Amino acid sequence: MTIWKHVIADTYFDDGSPPALRQRDAGEVRIDEREIVVSYEDDDGVVIYRGNNDGSGHFSLEAPERNGRASLHRFIPNGNFLEGYWIEGGNRGMWRIELGQPDLG
Template identity: 35%
Template sequence: MNEGETPGIRHCKVDLFFRCPFCRLEHDMPVWNNCTMSSYYDDGLIEEQCVVKIEGSSIIIEYMNGKNRYSFVGVEQTDGHYKLTAQTHKGRATLHRFPNDQFLEGWWHEDGRVGMWRIQLDD
């Protein structure tokens, strides 16, 4: 084990936007690199590409908005139900997923705005 590594966690050099928010190390997590994130606002819909990482009870959603990188990180509350917190700005969200489904759906609250979102998982 290298200095700074956590026992029992396999580490790798996966190209991640951010280090793990829990232990600050890079992990080998299942990754969907080409997801479509549909964000529903009170005045319309925006579709963006995002990256989704889910391992055990942890979930990470990463996306670019212009030149800025954004990240939501969360923990599974019950099977397929996640509560997330923004790591790069003020925000919180939920996501829900049925077993083996290719969609995550939920609500978000960011910088005083609220809406719904749906993410289609795709490699």
């Protein structure tokens, strides 16, 4: 399993708020041959999105506790960026996650 801690996320909201919210140390991404897990903390606590990894670089994720679903795409194999959309409760938008260097220890 590869783990990236302190990823950087650009989150876009489709609600008329400012066009981008840049979050440093926004969370953690874990990817192995079976699964992807994206976790972060917001004002209401920890959020965990999980999805299957079929090896294609395209992920469909869910966060049942938040009524959330999302997609992420890694267009370059082993690339540093994941991009996609999210819907959580009544909110929706897009996100881009910069992985950086994996945590090796």
